[in-house]
Amino acid sequence: MMIKLLAKNDKYYVFAVDYYFYTVNRSTGKILPQEYLVPLLKYGAPYEYGDFTNECSKEYLEEISNKASDYNKKYIEDLVNIGELSRNEVMPYMIKRYEQILANFNLAIGKQVYKNVKYDPDWIDDLEGL
Numbered sequence: 001m002m003i004k005l006l007a008k009n010d011k012y013y014v015f016a017v018d019y020y021f022y023t024v025n026r027s028t029g030k031i032l033p034q035e036y037l038v039p040l041l042k043y044g045a046p047y048e049y050g051d052f053t054n055e056c057s058k059e060y061l062e063e064i065s066n067k068a069s070d071y072n073k074k075y076i077e078d079l080v081n082i083g084e085l086s087r088n089e090v091m092p093y094m095i096k097r098y099e100q101i102l103a104n105f106n107l108a109i110g111k112q113v114y115k116n117v118k119y120d121p122d123w124i125d126d127l128e129g130l
């Protein structure tokens with residue numbers, strides 16, 4: 001299981017769970033898939049960006065991971081059935097997509113918030129929108 005808390009404000013957390021993004025309402029615990037990070041810049045409440053995973057308890061991270069599980073399974077099935085990826089292609093695609101979203105976000109805000117990701121100008125997400 002991979003889980004990271006990548007952004008936060010008074011109302012929401014933004015997690016990456018198994019290389020897909022989720023917004024979590026801090027007061028209700030409701031979780032929603034978040035396809036990209038850049039739209040967060042447009043919302044009224046500013047976010048802090050970075051890796052805040054160590055601020056969460058192990059139990060809370062497991063709870064978020066469990067809530068995201070059904071979304072992740074559906075996304076993987078969509079990649080296989082609609083995106084026509086083989087099961088062996090799914091994880092490399094998800095990791096590359098995750099890294100490119102973080103790299104694009106770094107470009108959008110003009111600083112290297114998320115380390116160890118590099119923008120690949122040749123990468124095209126043919127499965128965008130799944």
